[in-house]
Amino acid sequence: MAVVAILARRPVIHASVEATRPAATPPKGAFNALTVRHIPPSAQEAREIALGELLFGDTRLSGDGKRSCVTCHDVTTNGASGRERDLTPQGQPLPVNTPTVFNAARNFRLNWSGNARTLESQARASLQNPSIMGADLTKVARVLAADAATAERFHDTYRRDPRPEDIVRALARYEATLITPGSRFDHYLMGEALALSAGEQRGYKLFQSVGCASCHQGVNVGGNLYQRSGVFHPAAKADSPVLRVPSLRNVATTAPYFHDGSAETLEDAVRAMGRAQLNRVLTADQVADIAAFLRSLNGVYRDRPVTQAAPR
């Protein structure tokens, strides 16, 4: 299976800051689109990344001044939250579960439906969406400009007062650095045979042989295709839409699962996938082995393992 060969030959091996996005469609037979290059940021990029990190946690970017990107994307844990569905500023549950921002830069499209093509357009939409940040970007830029310390950061970085496009650009630059290499699976692919236990190795083989890897593939073990959720039977409770196949990196830390958050545990999700996507009833042992394999996909961000978010 060609896709598995790609996965096996090109593990993510270095923490990296990557300025470029992967090609939308990995060229057939060419592996270089999936390699991970370590490109140290230029001084300018480093300023943009640092500014983006500040903005990512800045509540002045929201309409009510009470929430920031971190409210739903906790980068000290799993890059998402522990909730089935996070809440709008009015306290209503959002229509979909919050995906992690970790490794989002390596997904070929963003959001469950894949309706955003770049981190910039995604960030702009998140900021303006009344259910997410509810911000008026012109107003936000004005508020930031009125704060001397923040205005100075923008001048250092972009040589001008804060502007909406600079806010979005800095956020995207920072998000592109939220990459989590160093999982045990990566170590295994690099030749450390003992990085995976026997059960995890069985799970990896099953993941390939039963067909999970036909959809969850490439450097993010997902994130590079559109497929229906519920090919043979419904997977999620809500409906069976065509979605961008989610990445499975760090998946053990982001329960509950599916676009509607309807699968409570990793085992539930694996079992449901077998039936929904492959028309196959996996045995309890197979589910356990595959789930064990998926737990080996937890990576490392800034020397700390990615962990589950505390329930809120």
Ligand code: HEC
């Ligand atoms: C109220 C919770 C909430 C807040 C606050 C929030 N997000 Fe999100 N984020 C979500 C949800 C829900 C989705 C999925 C949206 C969809 O699929 O349509 C998402 C999706 C994303 C994705 C796509 C990940 C992927 O792989 O598809 C990125 C990137 C992202 N958000 C960045 C941000 C940024 C930047 C901010 C701050 C400007 C932010 N988010 C604020 C809930 C939130």
Ligand code: HEC
């Ligand atoms: C036909 C393509 C396809 C196949 C085959 C497939 N998946 Fe999926 N997988 C998806 C899609 C699409 C989703 C999103 C479903 C949703 O949210 O409704 C998904 C979601 C998941 C999730 C939840 C991710 C999250 O963040 O919520 C897990 C775990 C998962 N798949 C594991 C597997 C396993 C294990 C197998 C093999 C038994 C498998 N998948 C087979 C397409 C596929």
